[in-house]
Amino acid sequence: MKEIDIELFNKYKKLSRGSWGKDLGIWKMMYTALLNQQKNIELTPFSEMLLNIFSSIPDARKQGKLIIMHPFNFEPELFFAMGLTPLMQEIISVGLAPIHMNQPYIDFANKIGYGDNLTICNAQRPIISLLMQGGAPIPDLLFYLSTPCNSLSMSYQVFQNVSKIPSFNLDIPYSAYNHESDYYDEKTVNYVIDQSKNCIDWMENRTSFKFDVENFQQTMDWCNQARGYVLEFNELLKAVPCPVTSETGFGNFLTMVTRGGTLDAVKVTKSMRDTAAHNVRNAIGGVPDEKIRIAWPYTHVFFDQALLTWMEKTFDAVVIMDLLGHYKVLPHDISTIENCYMSLAEGILDASMVGKCRGPIEYYIDYMINYIKDYKIDCVIMPMHFACKHVSIMARVTSEAIREETGIPTLIFGCDSYDSREVTSEAIKGQISEFLTQVVI
């Protein structure tokens, strides 16, 4: 370990001492586990960012800053601009899934009658159990969108109902702002801008912080710098062989949805772009002998972090990007305050799952067709998380459209991405294996 890293590591280690508060027990456990993973390896900008995500919550408490909880489909730049500390809630369920620690909370949700695995998404359901048991991080404010799914918007309503924490819901329109779309509506962006301004008023009324134009512009500037790096990274992934491993793209999404609008995000996205660029220059593939290029238009199977690595090793197959990792928000001109608002609104509308899933199926199909053509995809694998109705109900029609338009095959398999008890890793591997060997190769 480099000396500077030891110094950094010790700084983070010091933070893990002492109590973070009863409600941050799980949060602290995740931080400590992450820190222990970094013990003998060099701290990367990404791992440093992850540590910052966790340490920012107790830090905020110490500094008297307000914490705002928000879901995975909203980038936090506006919150940073308003001096709030964002807490992206799904980091808990995603973080606990590989060690099967969601399961007791899922069981508790079943016991108290809050849904089941097939109906309410386990990206959010464990947080309700944690809340009822006193183990959920208690934010000062709640923020969520009306989209992409009922599960998410209901879990936030339940969180609000139980905790009585003030909440703001931003309604996401069905329509498009892109002129070429059949669903184009000229008022789409302004609708989101108006609601963003309402949200600023709401935050001002609940905090001592007043909206500051310069602060907002600075935040949007950092956000746009990071967006620029992500788009460059995405372009580099068109190279054959793909310059990064299957998991890598998700890192950009995680960065933008937790630290978008900070220098952390600029640093991480730049480092990812640099790595991809270096590998493209030197014809290095994320998978050494790449044979199959896969589009994965949904989230990862979070309970099995080794699944994509298994595919790489067994079939020389690389997943280019997952749905969330395929982040496509354009940087904007932010020279005026109105342009900043526009940049914010378009970012909200284009955020990974929001952009592709908030409206008609054409948004998703068009995205898939372009993805397949742009990235020289050989096949599509769609894990369909049972409770994710809005995507799983599109899968069959989308797969038919893909075959018709591009001629490539699609595998659709059901699972619960957060709970291995519904469909096990072995069962998933069996389906993927059969598909790749019998259909693709």
Add this chain to the structure above:
Amino acid sequence: MSAMEKFKEGIPFENAWVKSWKNEGKKVLGYFCSYIPEEIIYAADILPIRMRARTCTDTPMGDAYMTPTTCSFTRCCLELANRNEYKFLDGIISCNCCDQVRRLYDNIRYKAPFPFHYIIGVPGNVNETTLDWFKHELSKFKQIIEKTFNVEITDEKLRDTIKKYNKSRSLLKELYMLRKRDDPPITGTDILNIISAGISIPRDQFNELLTQLLKDIDNGEGNSDYKARIMVVGSMLDEPEYLQIIEDLGGLIVTDSNCVGTRYFWDLVDEDSNPLDALAKRYLSRISCPRMTDGQPERSEFMMNMIKEFKVDGVIFQRMKFCALWWAEIFMLRNKLKEEEIPFLDLEREYVLSGAGAMKTRVQTFMEILEQR
């Protein structure tokens, strides 16, 4: 024939009124959710009928495209659309009311298309910004109806239609008020038959029948032979057999918060404002369904007021399997009832009646609990 018997004739999806309407060379549009203002369609002299699928017995196509873990209402609708059982419809109108209906609309367009499709973006909460947006959405909807069907929907026509729909709402409310009596003159099963007909037959005839019904039953003998007064709360339910099971076991349904029930008609449209503005306001601000993220306190209050006013002994929640909206909502409503020590039963069901035996056992046990109180 009594008014009640006539209502029952209106229950089949393609009933005699619909056939007669079509025979006059007029159009019929199916719509999917109570957030869609029927007034705009009816003002164009087009009959709006709410999409239902009670005749669906199995869903191979629905399962394949919608997945087997989707609500059976949407699977049944896709199934019947694919079997061409909605062929008399000139088109369908949907909205983004829930994930499953939103995606049903997509699947129908791709797999079982109609001559005309349109989807309205209904906001998920209520404030000035979202209300303006909804006005804009309704204005676009009105224009597309005018353009597609070559009609003009004048403000005068809209006002006239709003009055007709308000009349239905007032008459239905009058009917509900009779259910406050100790011997309500009408059962919950009959009420569902009436409202199911209401969403399937022309408004003018519906109002005539409602007026006649009120005359028929006002002084008639009431139902006093019951074990408990029940409120039913939940999602889209248009199968009277479900309610018949409850009432056969001695529970008299005296009120509800159902989609084909109070939430459909309870709130009036302002007749003095600009008609589109008034429609937008009424539909967005009415007693909400859980899709409206800011409406939970009001929904809870509505339920509690109903319990008090209609002297309800127990609440039966009915929720369709795989419906996230209603499962989460009922979780919150149940907590409220626990606080108030009001007994409740949570019934999970499919769209078309199935598992009647198990349901009977659970309802019977609930009735015994209520009787012992």
